[in-house]
Amino acid sequence: MVIIPATTGQMGVLPGHVASIAELKPGVLSVHEGNDVTKYFISSGFAFIHGNSYADIIAVEAVPLDRIDAGLVQKGLAEFTQKLSSASTDLEKAEAQIGVDAHSALNSALTG
Amino acid sequence: MAMAALRREGRRFAPLLSPRPIAAVRSSLVSEEDIPFGARSISTQVVRNRMKSVKNIQKITKAMKMVAASKLRAIQIRAENSRGLWQPFTALLGDTPSVDVKKNVIVTVSSDKGLCGGINSTSVKISKALYKLNSGPDKETKYVVLGEKAKAQLVRDSKKNIELTISELQKNPLNYTQVSVLADDILKNVEFDALRIIFNKFHSVVSFLPTMSTVLSPEIVEREAEAGGKLGELDSYEIEGGETKAEILQNLAEFQFSCVLFNAVLENACSEQGARMSAMDSSSRNAGDMLDRLTLTYNRTRQASITTELIEIISGASALEG
Numbered sequence: 001m002v003i004i005p006a007t008t009g010q011m012g013v014l015p016g017h018v019a020s021i022a023e024l025k026p027g028v029l030s031v032h033e034g035n036d037v038t039k040y041f042i043s044s045g046f047a048f049i050h051g052n053s054y055a056d057i058i059a060v061e062a063v064p065l066d067r068i069d070a071g072l073v074q075k076g077l078a079e080f081t082q083k084l085s086s087a088s089t090d091l092e093k094a095e096a097q098i099g100v101d102a103h104s105a106l107n108s109a110l111t112g
Numbered sequence: 113m114a115m116a117a118l119r120r121e122g123r124r125f126a127p128l129l130s131p132r133p134i135a136a137v138r139s140s141l142v143s144e145e146d147i148p149f150g151a152r153s154i155s156t157q158v159v160r161n162r163m164k165s166v167k168n169i170q171k172i173t174k175a176m177k178m179v180a181a182s183k184l185r186a187i188q189i190r191a192e193n194s195r196g197l198w199q200p201f202t203a204l205l206g207d208t209p210s211v212d213v214k215k216n217v218i219v220t221v222s223s224d225k226g227l228c229g230g231i232n233s234t235s236v237k238i239s240k241a242l243y244k245l246n247s248g249p250d251k252e253t254k255y256v257v258l259g260e261k262a263k264a265q266l267v268r269d270s271k272k273n274i275e276l277t278i279s280e281l282q283k284n285p286l287n288y289t290q291v292s293v294l295a296d297d298i299l300k301n302v303e304f305d306a307l308r309i310i311f312n313k314f315h316s317v318v319s320f321l322p323t324m325s326t327v328l329s330p331e332i333v334e335r336e337a338e339a340g341g342k343l344g345e346l347d348s349y350e351i352e353g354g355e356t357k358a359e360i361l362q363n364l365a366e367f368q369f370s371c372v373l374f375n376a377v378l379e380n381a382c383s384e385q386g387a388r389m390s391a392m393d394s395s396s397r398n399a400g401d402m403l404d405r406l407t408l409t410y411n412r413t414r415q416a417s418i419t420t421e422l423i424e425i426i427s428g429a430s431a432l433e434g
Binding site: 007011019046054 | 353
C-alpha cells in the first residue's frame with residue numbers, strides 16, 4: 001500500500017484501486033511493504049493509478065526523510081513567511097506562497 | 113655506421129672530402145627552411161616533421177577518447193535512470209507519433225561541440241524529413257533548436273522557421289531544474305498542437321538511434337481521446353481533486369514535456385560522448401597507420417641518402433687511385 005499526498009489530502013492506494021490521475025502537493029509519501037514502511041518527502045508531481053493495480057508516481061524531487069535537515073527547514077519557513085508578508089506583486093506572492101507551502105509540509109513531515 | 117652517427121649529430125663528414133662548395137640536393141616539394149643549410153644529401157627533414165605532427169595528433173585523439181569515455185560513464189547512469197521519468201506518461205497516454213495536427217513544433221536536440229561523428233547530421237536530417245512530412249495546406253511547422261551544431265546546419269536553409277535556439281546547455285552539469293526552466297520557456301513562447309522531440313537515444317557505446325518523442329497539447333489529447341485507441345481509456349481514469357479535467361491535462365502535458373525533454377537531453381549527451389569516443393578511436397588508429405607508412409618512407413629516404421653518399425665517396429676514392 002502507498003499513501004500519497006494528493007492535492008485533496010492523503011490518499012491511500014491498495015491493489016484494485018480505481019484508475020485515477022492525481023496531482024500531488026508537497027508532502028510525505030509512505031510505501032508500506034508488509035511491515036516495512038519507507039517514507040519519502042516529495043516536492044510535487046503526479047500519481048497515475050492504472051486499472052491493472054499498477055501505480056506510477058512521478059515526482060520532481062523525492063528525498064528519504066532521514067536526509068532532511070530540520071534546522072534548514074525552520075530557517076526556510078521563516079524566510080518565506082517573511083517574504084510572503086512583504087510581497088508586492090502577484091508573482092512574488094505566488095512564489096512566496098509556494099515556498100511557505102513546501103517548507104510547512106517539510107516541517108510537518110519531520111514532526112508528524 | 114660511423115657516418116650514420118655523425119649525421120645524427122648533424123656534423124659534416126668532412127675529413128674524406130675536400131671542402132668544395134656545397135650544392136644542397138633539394139626536391140621541388142621542399143621549402144627553404146625545412147632543409148638545414150649545407151646538407152648535401154637527400155633530406156629526411158620533411159618526413160620527420162610530418163611524423164612528429166602525426167604522432168602528436170595520435171596522442172591528442174587518444175587523450176580525447178579517454179576523456180569522452182570517462183564522461184560517458186558518468187552520464188550513462190543518469191540517462192538510464194531518467195528513462196523512468198517518461199515511462200509512466202506513455203503508460204497513461206500511449207505514444208501516437210502519427211497523429212495529424214495543424215501546428216507541429218520540432219525540437220531538435222544536438223551537441224555544442226564537434227568531433228562527435230555523424231549524430232548531429234542525422235538529427236538534422238530527420239528533422240528536415242519530419243518537416244517535409246508534416247507540411248501541407250494550412251499546416252504549420254516550426255523548429256526549436258537546442259545546441260550549436262544543429263543550429264549551424266538548420267540556419268542555412270530553414271532560418272525563418274526556427275522559433276527558438278538554445279545553446280551552451282552543458283555548461284553546467286545537466287539537471288532537471290535547468291531543463292524545466294527551458295521547457296517552460298518553450299511552452300510559453302511557442303504555440304503547438306504536437307511537440308516532436310528529436311534526439312539520439314543511447315543504446316550502447318557503439319549504437320545510437322535517432323528517436324522521436326511526441327508530446328501532445330491538451331486539446332489534441334481530448335480530441336484523440338474521443339477518437340478512441342489508447343487515449344480513449346483516459347476517460348476511465350478518475351480525476352482526483354477539485355480541478356477540471358482540462359486543468360489537469362494542461363499540467364500533465366507540461367510536466368510530460370519537461371520529463372521527456374530531460375531524458376532526451378541526457379540521452380543525447382550520452383550518445384555524443386559515445387560517438388566522440390569512436391570517432392577519436394578511429395582517428396588515432398588512422399594516425400597510427402599513417403605513422404607506419406611515414407616511417408617506411410623515412411627509412412627508405414634515409415637509406416637512399418646513405419647509399420648515395422657511399423657511392424660518391426667510393427667513386428671519388430677510386431677516381432683518386434685510378
